[in-house]
Amino acid sequence: MTEVLRIDAKSCTGCRLCEIVCSVKKTGSVNSARSRIRVVRLGGSSGYLPVVHRRDLAVIMAGDIGPGRATMFEEYRRTGLAQCDFCGGDPACAKACQAHALRYERCAQEEVG
Amino acid sequence: MALNGKLAVIDLSDRSVSIKEIPMSVRKRFLGGRGLDAYLLYNYTLPGSDPLGPSNVMIVSCGLLGGLLASSSGRCHIMARSPLTGFVGSSNIGGYFAPELRFAGFDHLVIRGRAAIPSYLWINDGRIEIRDAAHLWGKDVFETQAALEQELTDRAVQTLCIGPAGEKLVRFATVMTGFKNAAGRTGLGAVMGSKNLKAIVARGSGSLDIAHPEAALEYNRSINERILATKIAGTMQKWGTMFIYGGTNAIGFVRTNNFLSNQLEDGEGLEAENMEDVSVGHGACFGCQVHCRHRYVIKEGAYAGTYAEGPEYSSQGAFGSMVGCRDLNTVLACNHLVNRDGMDTLETGNMIAWAMELFEKGIITLADTDGIDLRFGNDEAVIEMVRRIAGRVGFGHILAEGPLRAAGVVGRGSEDYLIQIKGMSNLHSDERPTPALALGIATSSRGADHIRSRPGIDVYNLPLPTLERVYRDNPAPYAGPLVNRFDSYEGKAWMVLWQEHNYMAVDALGVCKFHTIFMSPNLPSFTEFSRMVELNTGLCLTPLQIWDAANRSYTLERMFNIREGLTRAHDMLPERYFTVPTPAGLPMAKGKSIDRDRFEGMLDEYYGLHEWDASGTPTPQLLERLGIGWEPTDVL
Ligand code: SF4
Numbered sequence: 001m002t003e004v005l006r007i008d009a010k011s012c013t014g015c016r017l018c019e020i021v022c023s024v025k026k027t028g029s030v031n032s033a034r035s036r037i038r039v040v041r042l043g044g045s046s047g048y049l050p051v052v053h054r055r056d057l058a059v060i061m062a063g064d065i066g067p068g069r070a071t072m073f074e075e076y077r078r079t080g081l082a083q084c085d086f087c088g089g090d091p092a093c094a095k096a097c098q099a100h101a102l103r104y105e106r107c108a109q110e111e112v113g
Numbered sequence: 114m115a116l117n118g119k120l121a122v123i124d125l126s127d128r129s130v131s132i133k134e135i136p137m138s139v140r141k142r143f144l145g146g147r148g149l150d151a152y153l154l155y156n157y158t159l160p161g162s163d164p165l166g167p168s169n170v171m172i173v174s175c176g177l178l179g180g181l182l183a184s185s186s187g188r189c190h191i192m193a194r195s196p197l198t199g200f201v202g203s204s205n206i207g208g209y210f211a212p213e214l215r216f217a218g219f220d221h222l223v224i225r226g227r228a229a230i231p232s233y234l235w236i237n238d239g240r241i242e243i244r245d246a247a248h249l250w251g252k253d254v255f256e257t258q259a260a261l262e263q264e265l266t267d268r269a270v271q272t273l274c275i276g277p278a279g280e281k282l283v284r285f286a287t288v289m290t291g292f293k294n295a296a297g298r299t300g301l302g303a304v305m306g307s308k309n310l311k312a313i314v315a316r317g318s319g320s321l322d323i324a325h326p327e328a329a330l331e332y333n334r335s336i337n338e339r340i341l342a343t344k345i346a347g348t349m350q351k352w353g354t355m356f357i358y359g360g361t362n363a364i365g366f367v368r369t370n371n372f373l374s375n376q377l378e379d380g381e382g383l384e385a386e387n388m389e390d391v392s393v394g395h396g397a398c399f400g401c402q403v404h405c406r407h408r409y410v411i412k413e414g415a416y417a418g419t420y421a422e423g424p425e426y427s428s429q430g431a432f433g434s435m436v437g438c439r440d441l442n443t444v445l446a447c448n449h450l451v452n453r454d455g456m457d458t459l460e461t462g463n464m465i466a467w468a469m470e471l472f473e474k475g476i477i478t479l480a481d482t483d484g485i486d487l488r489f490g491n492d493e494a495v496i497e498m499v500r501r502i503a504g505r506v507g508f509g510h511i512l513a514e515g516p517l518r519a520a521g522v523v524g525r526g527s528e529d530y531l532i533q534i535k536g537m538s539n540l541h542s543d544e545r546p547t548p549a550l551a552l553g554i555a556t557s558s559r560g561a562d563h564i565r566s567r568p569g570i571d572v573y574n575l576p577l578p579t580l581e582r583v584y585r586d587n588p589a590p591y592a593g594p595l596v597n598r599f600d601s602y603e604g605k606a607w608m609v610l611w612q613e614h615n616y617m618a619v620d621a622l623g624v625c626k627f628h629t630i631f632m633s634p635n636l637p638s639f640t641e642f643s644r645m646v647e648l649n650t651g652l653c654l655t656p657l658q659i660w661d662a663a664n665r666s667y668t669l670e671r672m673f674n675i676r677e678g679l680t681r682a683h684d685m686l687p688e689r690y691f692t693v694p695t696p697a698g699l700p701m702a703k704g705k706s707i708d709r710d711r712f713e714g715m716l717d718e719y720y721g722l723h724e725w726d727a728s729g730t731p732t733p734q735l736l737e738r739l740g741i742g743w744e745p746t747d748v749l
């Protein structure tokens with residue numbers, strides 16, 4: 001078993017409170033760039049996507065500008081799992097999110113892949 | 114610290130940019146956002162500046178708590194002399210722009226002059242560039258933002274822009290960000306259009322250092338918990354402001370067919386629950402857990418398949434009850450159109466509703482309306498008129514001028530049918546049964562308005578101890594009466610004044626009115642604001658100092674209006690509020706009109722509580738006490 005952030009992108013309202021609290025907790029300041037979690041606006045009815053891994057974020061941010069990255073989003077939205085242990089088992093982002101878009105929970109290692 | 118943001122004065126005529134510090138002494142006196150904007154407007158304009166000329170300024174700002182841990186800190190404020198009213202033009206806008214402006218290093222922008230060619234401002238980490246926007250001119254609000262994201266190859270830029278209505282100087286054009294966030298009232302989009310300014314784009318990577326990070330995180334968490342524990346917040350999370358309509362229409366508080374009724378019969382089709390069929394989720398402004406914004410896809414009609422956001426309670430009135438339409442699809446389509454083209458939903462709906470009453474009364478005919486059948490309840494005609502106003506086509510060109518100018522063109526006694534104060538039309542609320550709310554719309558500094566001073570909780574007839582807790586000595590002393598009947602004239606002047614100060618503080622701090630005492634008595638106000646300011650910024654301001662700052666800024670708005678010709682006669686309700694009783698609703702709302710003498714008495718009391726004289730002019734003693742007797746100055 002392992003701890004994961006389960007991301008339910010459909011419930012995300014794009015408020016970015018998760019970004020704010022993460023960066024304040026880690027750095028004492030509000031700065032999205034220093035937040036481990038980033039919220040990407042997909043546009044229109046696609047809504048928002050909270051993204052935890054920087055590598056994925058870079059791809060998504062770049063990919064979202066042009067066409068051709070739909071699969072990447074879909075994959076992310078489908079699995080909706082991310083591992084981040086910077087908060088030592090008490091993730092600030094999940095605690096702040098009242099829209100239930102982020103939950104911290106245990107799941108099988110295989111599910112994370 | 115978080116308060117390092119600068120003031121930038123941008124002259125579009127000579128393309129100069131000067132960047133200034135904002136002294137802490139000024140922040141303490143005016144906070145930020147609307148509070149400091151009022152100071153800048155007073156000081157950066159000359160009396161009588163043409164609202165649509167280069168000498169008008171457009172001020173854009175974030176609040177003192179913008180981008181910080183303050184339950185909702187994304188509100189942006191815009192101010193100018195209004196092309197609609199000639200008085201204070203002022204509007205607040207949600208979304209994410211204000212924090213991004215602050216991350217980019219700026220708290221306030223003063224934009225003056227007029228660009229020789231269509232331009233946009235690119236504000237990026239302390240730098241401000243005036244760039245060519247010829248390729249954006251003519252694009253709608255959504256296209257403009259998408260094009261700028263492409264051009265700047267950054268998905269995270271935040272944009273304020275105008276649509277075609279702003280370019281065409283529709284006098285109630287909006288400034289927009291995102292799909293539905295609008296600086297809606299008083300025509301600020303026309304000011305932007307008159308400056309040839311299509312957009313302002315911000316992107317910043319700066320850090321806002323929190324004075325007491327752990328405590329601020331904890332306090333924000335507890336405030337959010339408290340906000341979400343209120344019934345209002347829970348309801349707003351699901352239905353947005355649209356939930357208000359069901360109750361207000363059932364009672365008879367909803368202006369219908371312009372002003373012919375106060376209740377829309379068979380109006381269930383407009384109720385919030387109908388959003389379930391079209392909703393695809395909710396949206397929120399920066400940091401907000403209330404997420405009151407609907408995100409929807411239109412299912413039927415000419416705009417089927419279109420994604421849009423909103424609508425608010427105001428649009429249920431604008432394109433529903435006021436124009437006698439019962440089809441939510443009309444509201445959804447018109448909401449999309451006004452957002453796309455950048456027009457105020459309320460003013461647009463009011464202009465059409467007014468024209469419809471004139472049409473039904475035979476004061477105007479098909480010859481005036483270019484053949485459009487403007488009978489109440491004609492959904493197609495309403496949608497078409499929205500398009501024509503945005504494009505200034507035919508009769509739409511006249512309506513695009515706003516109430517007083519349009520009535521001037523139409524003549525034939527049509528002015529009597531306007532529901533406007535100081536040249537701005539009212540919400541679709543009917544205040545004849547509620548004297549406190551009537552006083553609020555009459556005295557609001559920007560014209561008929563429900564979010565500048567409305568004691569919304571007055572209509573609940575709350576227990577007296579609750580009113581005492583909210584309005585007595587919180588934090589300013591008050592020894593007068595408090596009465597928990599919404600039909601009373603007693604003690605209401607103080608409620609209006611208290612709310613004025615509260616909303617000014619909210620707008621100056623850059624937080625949201627739905628997070629303060631507006632529709633619930635259990636939400637934060639001065640005490641909590643004081644704590645938020647201290648934990649986030651380190652600035653120690655007592656609740657009373659925040660109250661005083663709000664008073665100072667509100668008084669400056671009044672002074673600005675007086676400088677532009679405001680008199681006591683402008684703080685007056687439309688005549689029909691006094692002469693025509695409400696025809697419908699529950700007994701508490703039916704057969705009501707405002708008693709003229711008692712209204713004048715309330716107005717006297719309100720002026721007295723403000724320390725304004727009988728003509729509504731702030732007394733020299735008040736100006737002295739607030740330290741603004743010496744305005745204007747060029748400190749900034
Ligand atoms: S806090 Fe929750 S709802 Fe808000 S942006 Fe983050 S994941 Fe989305």
Ligand code: SF4
Nearest residue numbers: 185398401403405625
């Ligand atoms: S309550 Fe609504 S308007 Fe206010 S900050 Fe939240 S989402 Fe924005």
